[in-house]
Amino acid sequence: MNFHLYIDPVNGLIVAIGLLVGYLVYRRPLAGAGMQPQPHRDLPGGIGSALAAILILAFLFGRGDGRTSEPEVDDKRPAPVVTVHETQPGTRAVER
Numbered sequence: 001m002n003f004h005l006y007i008d009p010v011n012g013l014i015v016a017i018g019l020l021v022g023y024l025v026y027r028r029p030l031a032g033a034g035m036q037p038q039p040h041r042d043l044p045g046g047i048g049s050a051l052a053a054i055l056i057l058a059f060l061f062g063r064g065d066g067r068t069s070e071p072e073v074d075d076k077r078p079a080p081v082v083t084v085h086e087t088q089p090g091t092r093a094v095e096r
Contacts, residue, residue, distance in 0.1 A: 014057045022050025 026046030057063075 010061060011063055014054055018050045018054035021053040022046040025049040
């Protein structure tokens, strides 16, 4: 069974940056003012910062709103036709 999932490169980059931010927060949690750095890992902080980074980058790049980036082509409507008729004597009618 072949299963192919297409991920837009910009969306992939946004997720990769978010995961990197989450990993950095997980590995090196920030200490509060006047506190020593924490020796243990910060899993909730890492997950929260990864989700926040992905959300902020998605809003900045305009992703995730459900619209496609390419305009949709509607083949059901005919192309517009312009017709110009001159009513003055001595002039020609132009049709396109």
